[in-house]
Amino acid sequence: MNERESLFRRLSTACAGRGASAGEPPTVATPIATEGDPVAQFAQTFAAAGGFLLRGPVEAALSDLGEMLRAEGVTALFFPEDDAAAREVAEALVPFGPFILTTGAEVRGGSAAVTAGFRTAEAAIAETGSIVETSACGNTLLPGLIADVHVSIVRTAVVVARMEEALAAFTADPPRNISFLSGPSKTGDIEQTLTVGAHGPKKAIALLLPPKRAEQE
Amino acid sequence: MKVDANAFGRNARKALLDKTLQEALGRTTGRFQANRDVAAAAFPDFEATRERASRIKLDVLDHLETYLPRFIEEAEKRGAIVHVARDAAQAREIAARIARDEGVTLAVKSKSMAAEEVSFNEAMQGAGVTVVESDLGEFIIQLAGEAPSHIIAPAVHKTREQISILFERHLKEPRTDSIPELVGMARKHLRAKFLSAGMGVSGGNFLVADTGSVVLVTNEGNGRMGTVLPRVHLAVVGIEKVIPRMADLPTFLRLLPRSASGQTISSYVSIVTGTRRAGDPEGPERMHILLLDCGRSAILEGKYREILKCVRCAACLNACPVYQSVGGHAYGWVYSGPIGAVLTPLMVGLPEAAALPDASTLCGACANVCPVKIPLPDFLLELRSDAREQGLKTPGEIAAMKGYAGVMSKAGLLEAIERIGGVLGQFFTKGKGISGLPYPFSGWTERRDFPAPAAQPFRKRWKIRRGVTR
Numbered sequence: 001m002n003e004r005e006s007l008f009r010r011l012s013t014a015c016a017g018r019g020a021s022a023g024e025p026p027t028v029a030t031p032i033a034t035e036g037d038p039v040a041q042f043a044q045t046f047a048a049a050g051g052f053l054l055r056g057p058v059e060a061a062l063s064d065l066g067e068m069l070r071a072e073g074v075t076a077l078f079f080p081e082d083d084a085a086a087r088e089v090a091e092a093l094v095p096f097g098p099f100i101l102t103t104g105a106e107v108r109g110g111s112a113a114v115t116a117g118f119r120t121a122e123a124a125i126a127e128t129g130s131i132v133e134t135s136a137c138g139n140t141l142l143p144g145l146i147a148d149v150h151v152s153i154v155r156t157a158v159v160v161a162r163m164e165e166a167l168a169a170f171t172a173d174p175p176r177n178i179s180f181l182s183g184p185s186k187t188g189d190i191e192q193t194l195t196v197g198a199h200g201p202k203k204a205i206a207l208l209l210p211p212k213r214a215e216q217e
Numbered sequence: 218m219k220v221d222a223n224a225f226g227r228n229a230r231k232a233l234l235d236k237t238l239q240e241a242l243g244r245t246t247g248r249f250q251a252n253r254d255v256a257a258a259a260f261p262d263f264e265a266t267r268e269r270a271s272r273i274k275l276d277v278l279d280h281l282e283t284y285l286p287r288f289i290e291e292a293e294k295r296g297a298i299v300h301v302a303r304d305a306a307q308a309r310e311i312a313a314r315i316a317r318d319e320g321v322t323l324a325v326k327s328k329s330m331a332a333e334e335v336s337f338n339e340a341m342q343g344a345g346v347t348v349v350e351s352d353l354g355e356f357i358i359q360l361a362g363e364a365p366s367h368i369i370a371p372a373v374h375k376t377r378e379q380i381s382i383l384f385e386r387h388l389k390e391p392r393t394d395s396i397p398e399l400v401g402m403a404r405k406h407l408r409a410k411f412l413s414a415g416m417g418v419s420g421g422n423f424l425v426a427d428t429g430s431v432v433l434v435t436n437e438g439n440g441r442m443g444t445v446l447p448r449v450h451l452a453v454v455g456i457e458k459v460i461p462r463m464a465d466l467p468t469f470l471r472l473l474p475r476s477a478s479g480q481t482i483s484s485y486v487s488i489v490t491g492t493r494r495a496g497d498p499e500g501p502e503r504m505h506i507l508l509l510d511c512g513r514s515a516i517l518e519g520k521y522r523e524i525l526k527c528v529r530c531a532a533c534l535n536a537c538p539v540y541q542s543v544g545g546h547a548y549g550w551v552y553s554g555p556i557g558a559v560l561t562p563l564m565v566g567l568p569e570a571a572a573l574p575d576a577s578t579l580c581g582a583c584a585n586v587c588p589v590k591i592p593l594p595d596f597l598l599e600l601r602s603d604a605r606e607q608g609l610k611t612p613g614e615i616a617a618m619k620g621y622a623g624v625m626s627k628a629g630l631l632e633a634i635e636r637i638g639g640v641l642g643q644f645f646t647k648g649k650g651i652s653g654l655p656y657p658f659s660g661w662t663e664r665r666d667f668p669a670p671a672a673q674p675f676r677k678r679w680k681i682r683r684g685v686t687r
Contacts, residue, residue, distance in 0.1 A: 003301045003302070003303060003307070004289070004299075004301045006303070007285075007301050007303070007456070007508075007510055007514065008282060008285070008286060010510070010514040010515075010518075011281050011282040011285060011456075011514055011517070012282045013518060014281070014282075014514055014515075014517040014518035014522075015278075015279060015280060015281055015282040015283075015517070018278075018279035018280065045481065048481065049481070049482070049484070050484075104498075108412065108446075110409075110412060127481075128470075128481055128482040129481070129482070130482060130486075135493070135494070135497050135499070135500055137496075138494075138496035138497055138498060139498075140498045140499060141445055141499055142498075142499065145438075145441060145442060145445055145446075146408075146442075162467065163466070163467035163470060163471075164464065164467050167463055167464070167466065167467070170428075170463065170488075171427070171428070171462070171463045171464060173295075173428075174428050174430055174463070174488065174490045175490070175494065175497075176489060176490055176491060176492065176493050176494055176497055176500040177444070177445060177487065177488070177489055177490075177499075177500060178487070178488040178489075178490075179441060179485065179486065179487050179488070180482065180485070180486040181484070181485060182481075182482045182483065182484050182485070182486075183484055184484065185436070185437055185438040185484055185485075186436045186437065186484050187353045187354075187400060187436060187437050188436075188478070189352070189353040189354035189357070189371070189372050189437075190353070190357075190372070190375075190377055190380055190396045190399055190400065191241075191244070191376065191377055191396065192244055192245045192248060192373070193396050195396050195397050195400045197397075197400065197401070197404060198353055198400060198403070198404060198436070198437035198438060198439070199351070199404060199407065199408070199411075199437045199438040199439045199442050200437070200438030200441065200442070200484070200485065201438075
């Protein structure tokens with residue numbers, strides 16, 4: 001008998017007589033209050049998690065965004081090859097720099113530049129102020145992972161009220177990675193003093209954009 | 218990890234005299250506790266969510282024989298390789314084999330109590346693998362060559378000055394008293410490790426049975442980095458961490474960060490499932506999940522099974538007046554505070570840790586804050602009685618308790634003793650308090666004066682106070 005079967009046997013003994021079948025979801029309701037407009041709530045919870053929210057349209061936000069990146073010492077910008085919205089924002093930002101465009105591969109290779117990673121969020125959660133990024137469809141995770149500043153492009157249409165709605169798409173066959181990113185990377189491990197930028201981005205920025213024109217019609 | 222739980226008394230005394238530790242504990246536990254209380258109060262559905270989480274966990278314990286095989290099946294369907302270890306020695310053996318087979322020489326590890334339980338790092342050393350702890354607190358503790366003292370804040374007992382000295386010695390960084398600079402030094406050093414390590418080692422906060430997913434909750438982002446960048450991912454997780462459905466995850470994500478640190482959500486929640494898919498630009502080519510029994514199936518069979526509901530939030534530590542005073546090291550093993558005082562005896566054997574259930578005032582603060590409603594004080598009391606049954610109490614202790622019970626159950630006798638005690642006490646102390654009692658009572662007067670016995674029995678004073686005169 002291998003170790004796995006032996007464990008299953010021990011569990012069968014331990015669970016014997018505990019009711020016939022594994023349970024249905026408990027009946028205790030958790031009516032997590034959805035406070036009105038999810039987009040407005042997201043704006044508030046994202047800020048509470050330590051993120052900075054800018055509102056579109058893109059042209060209006062560029063100057064503020066450029067200033068925030070310069071303040072963090074950012075010199076290089078990168079975005080996923082196939083992410084048109086992220087590319088548009090990053091390229092439009094170059095004149096607000098001095099910023100150069102680089103690639104995720106280069107940053108991963110150990111580039112010494114201070115970087116900002118741009119990426120379109122798959123969803124955003126109003127309840128927690130989280131950006132949802134996944135590896136579904138071969139999407140890269142590097143902009144929200146190894147950049148010093150993370151800029152999420154959030155279409156208002158992808159903002160959901162609760163975590164359940166964000167996960168609903170993945171209950172059958174989840175991709176390798178689903179991440180909820182809520183504000184910057186934080187640590188309180190030295191003298192319990194909250195400090196940003198432990199491993200992930202030191203600053204999390206969300207650029208909230210209205211639906212694309214095609215979607216509005 | 219070596220078990221030193223029965224030395225609780227000696228270790229606690231040492232902790233009480235450690236000035237740095239006392240300052241750190243005062244700073245941290247109070248803040249964690251206050252933040253937790255604020256977060257719980259600000260979330261109107263907190264109580265309903267606790268109840269729901271507790272019921273989900275009970276269902277899991279009742280049917281772990283169904284949920285665990287389901288988890289394994291789903292995880293393997295998506296490319297993970299699942300291993301099962303009966304005990305710590307077997308876990309080390311399996312972990313070492315995985316590292317050797319995968320040709321790993323450097324591993325980055327995010328925080329895992331389960332890995333700590335089986336002395337994971339020793340196994341890696343044996344296999345010629347360098348393990349770098351990537352959680353900042355754990356990293357500091359690793360440099361210092363110590364064991365963590367708090368589940369979620371392992372380095373609470375280190376000051377920034379001590380940390381800067383460690384970084385100067387081990388990382389060749391200049392001395393600084395700026396915390397952001399210290400964090401930046403660790404970031405730079407650990408980033409290089411993440412980019413070059415062959416294996417990322419993680420724990421797992423939850424295992425989702427219906428998808429085979431491992432869920433990691435961190436604030437620093439090290440868990441996410443270690444499960445995206447290295448070629449191999451190894452998750453070391455206890456078998457009780459299973460939850461039935463992905464749809465159950467939000468319930469637990471609403472409780473864990475609020476209970477641990479008072480956050481609505483941690484900075485990073487990573488749900489990882491299997492290996493990287495065809496066309497994925499990142500993610501591990503190989504994923505191993507090492508499931509630990511290490512006494513859990515035996516606990517599941519007995520009267521303490523509900524202890525397996527624990528989600529390791531550490532709220533009970535922060536709420537505990539004993540933990541607040543002595544910190545984590547005094548408990549002598551991986552788990553500390555009320556959860557440790559119950560879990561350690563159950564996992565390492567009561568004779569090895571019979572001192573721990575006594576390390577509690579039974580005040581009930583732990584049960585009040587537990588997000589999955591574990592009856593910790595009941596278990597502590599029950600373990601004390603088990604210790605007595607197993608002959609782990611001294612005859613003196615048993616006699617004293619018998620005598621105490623005899624007096625406390627007879628009101629007249631108690632009152633008579635109080636009268637005599639009152640007269641003698643007032644005579645000898647002049648009402649000032651007792652500064653030194655002889656052994657075996659000397660512990661009560663070692664650090665403070667014991668109040669003099671009241672001149673009149675309690676019941677009499679109570680009646681007078683309520684306006685009833687005899």
